[in-house]
Amino acid sequence: KELGKFLESENARMRLQQSIHTFTDLCWDKCINKISNKIDRGEETCLTNCVERFLDTSLFIVKRLEETRKKL
Amino acid sequence: KELGKFLESENARMRLQQSIHTFTDLCWDKCINKISNKIDRGEETCLTNCVERFLDTSLFIVKRLEETRKKL
Amino acid sequence: KELGKFLESENARMRLQQSIHTFTDLCWDKCINKISNKIDRGEETCLTNCVERFLDTSLFIVKRLEETRKKL
Amino acid sequence: QVRNELALANAQELINKINEKCFSKCITKPGNKLDSSEQTCVAKCMDRYMEAWNIVSRAYISRVQRESQGESL
Amino acid sequence: QVRNELALANAQELINKINEKCFSKCITKPGNKLDSSEQTCVAKCMDRYMEAWNIVSRAYISRVQRESQGESL
Amino acid sequence: QVRNELALANAQELINKINEKCFSKCITKPGNKLDSSEQTCVAKCMDRYMEAWNIVSRAYISRVQRESQGESL
Numbered sequence: 001k002e003l004g005k006f007l008e009s010e011n012a013r014m015r016l017q018q019s020i021h022t023f024t025d026l027c028w029d030k031c032i033n034k035i036s037n038k039i040d041r042g043e044e045t046c047l048t049n050c051v052e053r054f055l056d057t058s059l060f061i062v063k064r065l066e067e068t069r070k071k072l
Numbered sequence: 073k074e075l076g077k078f079l080e081s082e083n084a085r086m087r088l089q090q091s092i093h094t095f096t097d098l099c100w101d102k103c104i105n106k107i108s109n110k111i112d113r114g115e116e117t118c119l120t121n122c123v124e125r126f127l128d129t130s131l132f133i134v135k136r137l138e139e140t141r142k143k144l
Numbered sequence: 145k146e147l148g149k150f151l152e153s154e155n156a157r158m159r160l161q162q163s164i165h166t167f168t169d170l171c172w173d174k175c176i177n178k179i180s181n182k183i184d185r186g187e188e189t190c191l192t193n194c195v196e197r198f199l200d201t202s203l204f205i206v207k208r209l210e211e212t213r214k215k216l
Numbered sequence: 217q218v219r220n221e222l223a224l225a226n227a228q229e230l231i232n233k234i235n236e237k238c239f240s241k242c243i244t245k246p247g248n249k250l251d252s253s254e255q256t257c258v259a260k261c262m263d264r265y266m267e268a269w270n271i272v273s274r275a276y277i278s279r280v281q282r283e284s285q286g287e288s289l
Numbered sequence: 290q291v292r293n294e295l296a297l298a299n300a301q302e303l304i305n306k307i308n309e310k311c312f313s314k315c316i317t318k319p320g321n322k323l324d325s326s327e328q329t330c331v332a333k334c335m336d337r338y339m340e341a342w343n344i345v346s347r348a349y350i351s352r353v354q355r356e357s358q359g360e361s362l
Numbered sequence: 363q364v365r366n367e368l369a370l371a372n373a374q375e376l377i378n379k380i381n382e383k384c385f386s387k388c389i390t391k392p393g394n395k396l397d398s399s400e401q402t403c404v405a406k407c408m409d410r411y412m413e414a415w416n417i418v419s420r421a422y423i424s425r426v427q428r429e430s431q432g433e434s435l
Contacts, residue, residue, distance in 0.1 A: 006364075007364070010364050010365065010368060013368065014368055014371075016422075016423075016426075017368075017372050017375075018375075019422060020415065020418055020419050020422055021375050021376070021379060023418050023422060024379065024411070024414055024415045024418045025379055025383075026239075027414070027418060028383060028411065028414050030246070031246075031414075032410065032414065035387060035388075035403060035406050035407045035410055036406075036410075037406065038410075038413070039410055039413045039414060039417070043414075044417055046245075046246060047414055047417045047418055047421065048417060048420075048421040049246035049247060049248065050246040051418055051421040051422050051425065052246070052421060052425060053239070053243050053246040053247070053249075053250055053254075054235070054239055054243075054246075055422075055425055056249070056250040057235055057238065057239045057242075057243065057250065057258055058231075058235050060250065060255060060258055060259075061231055061234055061235055061238070061258065061262055062231065064259060064262065065231070078218075079218070082218050082219065082222060085222065086222055086225075088276075088277075088280075089222075089226050089229075090229075091276065092269065092272055092273050092276055093229050093230070093233060093269075095272050095276060096233065096265070096268055096269045096272045097233055097237075098312075099268070099272060100237060100265065100268050102319070103268075103319075104264065104268065107241060107242075107257060107260050107261045107264055108260075108264075109260065110264075110267075111264055111267045111268060111271070116271055118318075118319060119268055119271045119272055119275065120271060120274075120275040121319035121320060121321065122319040123272055123275040123276050123279065124275060124279060124319070125312070125316050125319040125320070125322075125323055125327075126308070126312055126316075126319075127276075127279055128322070128323040129308055129311065129312045129315075129316065129323065129331055130304075130308050132323065132328060132331055132332075133304055133307055133308055133311070133331065133335055134304065136332060136335065137304070150291075151291070154291050154292065154295060157295065158295055158298075160349075160350075160353075161295075161299050161302075162302075163349065164342065164345055164346050164349055165302050165303070165306060165342075167345045167349060168306065168338070168341055168342045168345045169306055169310075170385075171341070171345060172310060172338065172341050174392070175341075175392075176337065176341065179314060179315075179330060179333050179334045179337055180333075180337075181333065182337075182340070183337055183340045183341060183344070188344055190391075190392060191341055191344045191345055191348065192344060192347075192348040193392035193393060193394065194392040195345055195348040195349050195352065196348060196352060196392070197385070197389050197392040197393070197395075197396055197400075198381070198385055198389075198392075199349075199352055200395070200396040201381055201384065201385045201388075201389065201396065201404055202377075202381050204396065204401060204404055204405075205377055205380055205381055205384070205404065205408055206377065208405060208408065209377070
């Protein structure tokens with residue numbers, strides 16, 4: 001039982017890390033054009049907003065799908 | 073045995089659905105440029121032809137590979 | 145034991161083939177622009193260099209990561 | 217139960233694809249919030265993607281049926 | 290048998306890649322049928338992809354061999 | 363041991379992504395060797411990618427925490 005709990009939390013950790021890889025890949029392409037000596041303020045804001053807006057889009061889609069299903 | 077048959081048909085159904093996701097992804101990029109209020113006739117024809125031509129290409133490649141192998 | 149060895153070598157063979165597919169995909173996009181009647185000298189050199197430089201990049205990254213870790 | 221899991225996986229995959237395609241089409245410069253024009257765009261894009269998914273399904277299933285009839289002739 | 294399955298998986302993956310790359314290069318505007326100029330393009334593209342696959346294989350295997358000799362020196 | 367394998371898989375995935383992104387950004391025309399300007403570019407690109415990875419991690423984890431607090435209110 002303890003082992004099951006441990007494995008489950010490791011599983012959650014793995015999914016979290018996989019999401020971070022996916023978002024970094026996506027937001028890197030959207031926000032980073034030129035490789036400079038440091039990520040500047042504009043790029044940093046873009047990266048943070050990119051993650052937030054992607055998750056907003058995700059929630060928006062799921063919510064809208066559920067509303068459509070209720071209307072049926 | 074009944075279970076085996078059931079699982080096999082579910083497996084086929086899953087592969088079918090996976091193909092539909094793959095084709096929608098591919099043909100969306102090829103046929104849909106602007107998001108409008110409805111998919112128009114031109115876009116619909118493009119989507120249908122895209123699926124058909126992709127499968128034609130697939131068959132063409134396999135057939136040609138087999139002919140090459142026979143010549144060896 | 146013999147089976148274990150056999151399966152392991154098959155596994156290595158599979159990873160090798162998978163890498164070849166990945167590199168062909170990547171280097172095709174980088175080196176082949178127009179479909180002509182044969183791959184010309186320039187394209188062939190580009191493909192070979194593409195594989196070599198990709199592996200160099202890989203080694204460079206791993207080496208640099210290790211150096212960074214030692215400094216910590 | 218297997219069928220339910222399958223339907224769920226299918227819906228999940230559809231949501232993921234819509235998310236990916238519509239985020240890339242509608243949110244070109246991610247700002248402080250999902251503004252109303254972006255929301256309208258995502259809503260329309262989502263409807264179009266599901267329409268496209270239906271058209272593709274019909275085309276593919278009808279092709280599979282034609283091919284399997286051809287085989288049995 | 291394991292080896293046969295491996296060869297099959299390898300051939301399948303090659304066919305998938307050719308399909309993807311050559312469809313995108315040769316069928317820019319999908320029409321009512323795969324016309325003869327598209328077929329010619331797919332045939333050439335397919336030969337070129339397999340040539341490229343051979344060049345990449347040689348380059349990669351020769352590198353792996355050089356690296357493993359370097360290690361044993 | 364499970365945790366070690368997880369950390370290893372995570373590092374491996376990060377290396378793969380850096381390799382893919384920085385090769386495509388820095389080696390536009392692959393030559394006879396990885397020249398010094400390409401090496402400098404890869405080194406900078408690698409540092410930027412890890413910075414971006416950290417920023418994305420912070421943003422995502424803080425969002426997950428905000429959402430789960432919202433749920434428990």
